[in-house]
Amino acid sequence: MFTQRYFDALAAEVAAIFRAERIRRGLSMNAVAERGGLSQQMVSYVERGMRNPSLDTMLRMAAALEIDLGTCCNAPSVLRPASRRNSVPWCGLPLCATLTA
Numbered sequence: 456m457f458t459q460r461y462f463d464a465l466a467a468e469v470a471a472i473f474r475a476e477r478i479r480r481g482l483s484m485n486a487v488a489e490r491g492g493l494s495q496q497m498v499s500y501v502e503r504g505m506r507n508p509s510l511d512t513m514l515r516m517a518a519a520l521e522i523d524l525g526t527c528c529n530a531p532s533v534l535r536p537a538s539r540r541n542s543v544p545w546c547g548l549p550l551c552a553t554l555t556a
Contacts, residue, residue, distance in 0.1 A: 470501055470504050473520060486519075487519045493515055
């Protein structure tokens with residue numbers, strides 16, 4: 456079953472991916488914020504794990520960085536139960552199917 460520990464680890468992993476991609480692309484937090492229609496403060500909070508971003512915020516940051524949010528959410532697969540790996544916890548559907556539907 457999914458626990459708070461799992462969700463915290465997933466949020467931390469996605470935040471780390473966002474930060475790494477921003478740095479890899481040579482973008483400032485301000486640039487990501489402008490591209491995503493977010494405040495620079497929100498981008499900073501998300502990257503540092505100080506806020507649990509909404510799905511809308513994560514989608515905006517992913518779009519600003521031109522990365523697939525589904526790929527980010529699959530990152531900590533070792534924390535997922537093997538039978539539900541690569542699925543959305545509340546529906547059991549593949550992540551990419553729910554993001555593209």
